[in-house]
Amino acid sequence: MKKLLILLLISSISGVAVADKYKIDTKGAHAFVQFKIKHLGYSWLYGRFDSFDGEFEYDESDPSKANIQMTVDTNSVNSNHAARDKHLRSDDFLNVASFPAASFSSTSFSEGENGNGTMKGNLTLNGVTKEVDLDVTFVGGGKDPWGGTRRGYEAVAELKLSEFNIKKSVGGAYEELTLIVSVEGIKQ
Numbered sequence: 001m002k003k004l005l006i007l008l009l010i011s012s013i014s015g016v017a018v019a020d021k022y023k024i025d026t027k028g029a030h031a032f033v034q035f036k037i038k039h040l041g042y043s044w045l046y047g048r049f050d051s052f053d054g055e056f057e058y059d060e061s062d063p064s065k066a067n068i069q070m071t072v073d074t075n076s077v078n079s080n081h082a083a084r085d086k087h088l089r090s091d092d093f094l095n096v097a098s099f100p101a102a103s104f105s106s107t108s109f110s111e112g113e114n115g116n117g118t119m120k121g122n123l124t125l126n127g128v129t130k131e132v133d134l135d136v137t138f139v140g141g142g143k144d145p146w147g148g149t150r151r152g153y154e155a156v157a158e159l160k161l162s163e164f165n166i167k168k169s170v171g172g173a174y175e176e177l178t179l180i181v182s183v184e185g186i187k188q
Contacts, residue, residue, distance in 0.1 A: 034046065052070060067109065070104045071102070120132070125164045130164070137154045
């Protein structure tokens with residue numbers, strides 16, 4: 001009887017699902033942190049951050065346990081214009097001398113249809129931490145040609161510059177920045 005209880009305990013423990021861990025594929029350039037904001041109300045200004053890192057977890061049996069942690073080197077901002085990038089690094093905007101990194105740490109995930117959902121978390125930018133909601137779209141997942149497993153998502157959030165102590169926020173249509181994070185993770 002004692003052996004039977006031990007076997008039942010072992011089999012129940014081994015059946016516990018564990019979240020899969022994924023490293024964001026920055027080496028293969030299969031991930032992007034981008035933004036867009038209106039320029040004078042006449043056009044869109046696009047940019048990206050060239051240096052970032054992170055990881056996420058996903059448990060197919062319990063998607064609510066999904067989480068992501070990312071860190072972005074704010075000095076790597078790239079809007080395809082050297083003078084503007086210098087200004088974006090200044091204390092008018094990103095203040096990289098005082099805050100060389102931005103980070104996001106999720107707190108919850110609510111999955112909807114087809115793997116899409118809402119990821120809530122804390123975004124730290126320019127020394128300010130605020131809770132933000134990311135609209136998450138599941139792009140796909142499965143085996144890759146090299147014998148690994150990958151999973152990809154795109155997340156979008158609308159940020160108000162003034163809420164992150166951005167000095168050059170001029171209000172109106174130029175106050176809202178769209179953040180787009182596209183990640184492809186390699187299962188560890």
